[in-house]
Amino acid sequence: MIRRFVFGTMIETEAILQKPSACMDSLPYLKCSEESLSFSYEMGETDRIYGLGENVRGINKRGWIYESKCSDEPEHLEDRRSLYGAHNFLIVDGRETFGIFIDYPGILTFDIGYTRHDQMTITPSDWNLDLYLIEGDSLRDIVRQFRHLIGRSYIAPRWALGYGQCRWSYMSADEVREVVKNHRDLHIPLDMVYLDIDYMERYKDFTVNEETFPNLDKLVEELKEEHIRLVPIIDAGVKQEEGYSVYEEGMKKGYFCKREDGTPFVAAVWPGKSMLPDMLNKEARDWFGSQYQFLLDKGIEGFWNDMNEPAIFYTEDRLKEVIEEIGTFRGQNLDLDKYFYFTGLVQGLHNNRDYYKQFYHNIDGRQIRHDRVHNLYGYQMTRAAGEAFERLVPDKRILMFSRASYIGMHRYGGIWMGDNKSWWSHILLNLKMLPSLNMCGFLYTGADLGGFGSDTTEDLLLRWMALGIFTPLMRNHAARDTRRQEVYRFENIDGFRHLIGLRYRLLPYLYSEYMKAVLRYDCMFRPLAFDYPADPHAAQVEDQLMLGEELMIAPVCQPNADGRYVYLPETMKLIRFKENGSIEEEILDAGHHYVKVALTDVVLFLRPDHLLPLSQGGQYAEEIDFEQLSYLSYVKTKAVYEYYHDDGCSRDYENPAHLSTIIIDTEGNVTIE
Amino acid sequence: MIRRFVFGTMIETEAILQKPSACMDSLPYLKCSEESLSFSYEMGETDRIYGLGENVRGINKRGWIYESKCSDEPEHLEDRRSLYGAHNFLIVDGRETFGIFIDYPGILTFDIGYTRHDQMTITPSDWNLDLYLIEGDSLRDIVRQFRHLIGRSYIAPRWALGYGQCRWSYMSADEVREVVKNHRDLHIPLDMVYLDIDYMERYKDFTVNEETFPNLDKLVEELKEEHIRLVPIIDAGVKQEEGYSVYEEGMKKGYFCKREDGTPFVAAVWPGKSMLPDMLNKEARDWFGSQYQFLLDKGIEGFWNDMNEPAIFYTEDRLKEVIEEIGTFRGQNLDLDKYFYFTGLVQGLHNNRDYYKQFYHNIDGRQIRHDRVHNLYGYQMTRAAGEAFERLVPDKRILMFSRASYIGMHRYGGIWMGDNKSWWSHILLNLKMLPSLNMCGFLYTGADLGGFGSDTTEDLLLRWMALGIFTPLMRNHAARDTRRQEVYRFENIDGFRHLIGLRYRLLPYLYSEYMKAVLRYDCMFRPLAFDYPADPHAAQVEDQLMLGEELMIAPVCQPNADGRYVYLPETMKLIRFKENGSIEEEILDAGHHYVKVALTDVVLFLRPDHLLPLSQGGQYAEEIDFEQLSYLSYVKTKAVYEYYHDDGCSRDYENPAHLSTIIIDTEGNVTIE
Secondary structure: OEEEEEEOOOOOOOOOOOOOOEOOOOOOOOEEEOOOOEEEEEOOOOOEEEEOOOOOOOOOOOOEEEEEOOOOOOOOOOOOOOOOEEOOEEEEEOOOEEEEEEEOOOOEEEEEOOOOOOEEEEEEOOOOEEEEEEOOOOHHHHHHHHHHHHOOOOOOOHHHHOEEEEEOOOOOHHHHHHHHHHHHHOOOOOOEEEEOHHHOOOOOOOOOOOOOOOOHHHHHHHHHHOOOEEEEEEEOOEEOOOOOHHHHHHHHHOOEOEOOOOOEOEEEEOOEEEEOEOOOOHHHHHHHHHHOHHHHOOOOOEEEEEOOOOOOOEEHHHHHHHHHHHHOOOOOOOOHHHHHHHHHHHHOOOOOHHHHHOOEEEEOOEEEEHHHHHHHHHHHHHHHHHHHHHHHOOOOOOEEEEOOEEOOHHHOOEEEOOOOEOOOHHHHHHHHHHHHHHHOOOOOEEOEEOOOEOOOOHHHHHHHHHHHOOOOOEEEEEOOOOOOOOHHHOOOHHHHHHHHHHHHHHHHHHHHHHHHHHHOOOOOEEOHHHHOOOOOOHHHOOOOEEEOOOEEEOOOOOOOOOEEEEEEOOOEEEEEEOOOOOEEEEEEOOEEEEEEOOOOOEEEEEOOOEEEEEOOOOOOHHHOOOOOOEEEEEOOOEEEEEEEOOOOOOOOOOOHHHEEEEEEEOOOOEEEO | OEEEEEEOOOOOOOOOOOOOOEOOOOOOOOEEEOOOOEEEEEOOOOOEEEEOOOOOOOOOOOOEEEEEOOOOOOOOOOOOOOOOEEOOEEEEEOOOEEEEEEEOOOOEEEEEOOOOOOEEEEEEOOOOEEEEEEOOOOHHHHHHHHHHHHOOOOOOOHHHHOEEEEEOOOOOHHHHHHHHHHHHHOOOOOOEEEEOHHHOOOOOOOOOOOOOOOOHHHHHHHHHHOOOEEEEEEEOOEEOOOOOHHHHHHHHHOOEOEOOOOOEOEEEEOOEEEEOEOOOOHHHHHHHHHOOHHHHOOOOOEEEEEOOOOOOOEEHHHHHHHHHHHHOOOOOOOOHHHHHHHHHHHHOOOOOHHHHHOOEEEEOOEEEEHHHHHHHHHHHHHHHHHHHHHHHOOOOOOEEEEOOEEOOHHHOOEEEOOOOEOOOHHHHHHHHHHHHHHHOOOOOEEOEEOOOEOOOOHHHHHHHHHHHOOOOOEEEEEOOOOOOOOHHHOOOHHHHHHHHHHHHHHHHHHHHHHHHHHHOOOOOEEOHHHHOOOOOOHHHOOOOEEEOOOEEEOOOOOOOOOEEEEEEOOOEEEEEEOOOOOEEEEEEOOEEEEEEOOOOOEEEEEOOOEEEEEOOOOOOHHHOOOOOOEEEEEOOOEEEEEEEOOOOOOOOOOOHHHEEEEEEEOOOOEEEO
16 A cells, blocks of 8 residues: 655655655654654654665665755765665565655665664755655555556666676777677677767767767768677766757757856766756757757667766866865865865866755756755656657667666666775675665666676685676666776676676576566566565675575675575575586475575576576577577475566566476476476 | 894894894795885785784775885874884785785885785885794784794883873963862872973973973872872974083084084074984983983882974974075965975974984994984983983982884883874774784783873873773873863763773783783784684774773764664673663673663673773772772683782882782682682
8 A cells, every 4th residue: 555645745755656646644653753754654663764775784785874955975985875876766575564655856865774774864055845654565666666666677688688898998999899899709798888979079968079080970870780789878968069969959948957046057967067958848858958969860779867866176266266275275284184184176076066055957847956856856857868769769678778867767777886996895786776676666677797896806706797697777887997808808708608608508597587577567686585574584685686586696705705694584496507408306304505606607596486597508699599498497395487578678568478388397397388 | 933034234223132043935925025025925915914003094904005204293094104103013804814014114114905915015215124924823823922022011110000181281280289189179099191292392392381381209109198290291393502511412412413514403493403413323322311300309100201203393404495485475476286296395304304314423423314213213212211210310210201103112111102192993992902012012001091182081081091091001181272171170070980990990910910911912902803814804893992801892982872883703791881880790692782881881802701890999000909809700610710810010010929810700709829
């Protein structure tokens, strides 16, 4: 049951398209205090809190304070309060069990046992919001109800579940060709090369640097012959430059965000001084979306939207002030306080909160200050793209994922988990975000494998891949000035080929699970507690996940480890994919195990009376035969799998012909119905 | 067996006082390449590398590149290459087993499977060093030989094993009194309050702010009546200020570091422009050491030396250049590269490597550029203090620990683990550094409990305490502008009282183990592999430690956890100290266990035929009766403990009367011999 409680008059987010009528009951569970502008809840000693989408820390979010404020935050540390997304959905599980969604476009905090261990306090910046209270039969049921409420998640083309390679600093078409050639020559599967900002002409959206990437349409065509797709980045900020048509047209039409007095708000990002398209203005959004045509026309079929929190390096005005003020320090003795103030001037240029109070959106004719609707910006940018694709290429699925997001955006694109680091701890963070994001509707997701910032190592990349092969978005991505981390840079080519090859063998299953989770408003990845609510230890497990109905995964997240502890809530079959191609199977009893996992092994755990379909593999998604399958199974009486299979590119999602049932009996006979 | 291999002519570090004569054998194990200026070693597939003292990452250091370069590094992240210490001792354990110590005062790197998984490469900045190669019967034997070579570790007064409270921003004597009062009123034991920089007059070493800390000698006396000792900080940099006697005298005598042309090198730290005493010049060192008299005269009995990497906020010259250059950005459009350059100007002020090439030491009349001897600075500052204490108060132990260090410094003081954070991951980092530091001679050590930087939480502090009660230095310390974290700020006072109270019950054992480790050149904390070399899983364990001959510890390092996995290499007795004062005992078989540990439980694991003495507890170290002991034991045939007990303050360490043997037989009869 979902009840909607209305507080004040919210600024519309369109997270929910069909709203239930406002509930006049008094709000259950939560204490609501208009004086302190907050909702509070007394948690039981062992209550768990699930949700909050893209965030730091555990699957169980208890013990910290989180701020819903889309942030360009490259340090995904446990003391951060915000990452790129604002996902105001959580589930309390314990003494009482219920879900909450706060539909509110401004900044709010969730103090979940930070100030007081047993207290949860939710504090919005003002008192205009809708609160949805969701009760259900189970954690999973609560999620499903919520997901129905917010609408069907974005569906990626099937090729987008292939393996992609990216680096901030692929500086030319030839460098891209070299990446492709190295993968193909070494028989390491590859479907995509992502283009970071360097393909553009001086970081101008919807331009191509003709010197370094001449004739992009030809390059796209050439790579398609290799079954590789180019996926370029699009940034939120539009360069301020006379003669640049996107800038000029946007200015002429008044589509950029403005200061209160109506003058342009100039914020700097990659190109320096830039304008922020008013993504919250429907007309401007349509206009921005139409710009993607420039790249669609060149044969591009996928994009990633970046810097759309929006990130702001500096504003024209603030930079000027800071430079002036720094001049006044000339000849001074800077002690502790003065020195910190001095360095703070420069550190505070980047993404300063004050900027968000300095510009306005035009929402249906009303001027709304940005901070009140901050969390919608990336959402509406991606919606601009998603709605444009429906207009421009209605019969085709276009790959789209974003950095910033709000619930509602899940209908238009996926997200990647942002600018993580080459840290072992970020394998685990990747794992922990998966179920939380799935709860909030983000199914096409994954982290930058190997880590974006800082230097990776071969063993880190191998272990991370062993998780990454399960995530719908599987991308190796690294920042400029870090160690090169294309897999062919390392010695253990066989190991990487094995891991990425296994991804392609798993594709029929992963795509089927992804589609079923979308169409059934379900989670592809779940905490163990969702599937084993009666098992008190299941709620303790923060480094394993359920995948589909079939599998439990438990990647190794530590260096120099020959294995890891795994908790089995029931008897399962351990399946080990070894680098030499062999597959070992072993039944393990319920309980705690130390499971050895060699550096290039992949282990997974198959539940009783379930099966796992495998393809024969291939070098790219289109080479995979989704019908010639082999099976791994753990049959006690009868293993049944509901297999979703379509052409992977058209939009006829709900056709029942896409579903078949695969049955394996105790004799090993396979029946397909 | 220890062999010394001489390469070029090293600048003397005095890490080793009695050097074995140079060995003329060819260097075993390592390939030595004069062209690439490096030593290399081919590691076996599962070889472990132990050592490197204060550092990030695992007990097994394999898989990363470390730089020995004492660094003011507040971000103890897994991608950092240096922390505050330079501890060039490591042990290879695997196909071959041997220890290496590189006695070299300059900057060097240890690439331990970073570039290539199976390759270790050690690269000094030049080719003037002594390399010691140590072979032995066991890992522990190698350590003991090395520790004999480098000399006996510093011995702290026994009261320094009490609990201490610190915060950067205790702004007045009254604030200190309040801290003491709160502990005493709530019966939370306390022995020390540490003073961070705020007690000084404008951050000038060996001054006291008379307005906020009037009559420090009286305050010291008053607190001693409460059995509390004040432990002030001393910084490396001396404020440049006319009329300040330490500055004036140092200038007059030429005791500060100079530029090549003999002009003063002005570097800024807390007070702004400051001078760096030439700690490597024996005369200057004696002079600096004598300054501690100022505080000894006020009754102070302990100090901590900080900022002695040395940290440099900026140099006078560089700050001027940066301010000028920033002025040239006026009116420019800063795109990506220009903006990063601009912000880099300011970010690069702090601890810029170039500074270390701009000043010189006077070592026995030779001018030596700082970077060549960088890693000795903190060591020689602490030696200045240690030698002064021997001169000034020869009959008394003075508490001394430092931030920066080099091997050799362990004879003069301990270290704390630097400016960590309120992160769960830093509980584990604290644990991992303990054995590595012990190997390098640093026995009086511990981390800032609850975390120095960022905001702590009650559960984090509770769990961290459950490790901290075992470390010789047990200090709760937090930075300015973070959440207050004195234990009485939280709700669970009973829990904190229980944990800190248990520390005091453990004091007889901990002090005895600390003293035995010092006097026997042994490790108080050891990786499991040191004690169970034949157990292949023991080498995998990165979150448990052996403590003394008796105990294994395994703290909980995760939030929201009701327990953790523990590996027992042999049958042990689990001892659980519960908040209600009860002690539960249970025999656990060798192997893997999931052990439940409530938030205020302390569990430890007692080895067979060993015993643990406990005091009755007390509110401060001097209240502890070290002779009225009770015992926990796990007797199979006979439990024997060698107990070290002295007065805890004088220097008659080696007196055999300090040792007794406690024996418990199968009937539970206790005999003391």
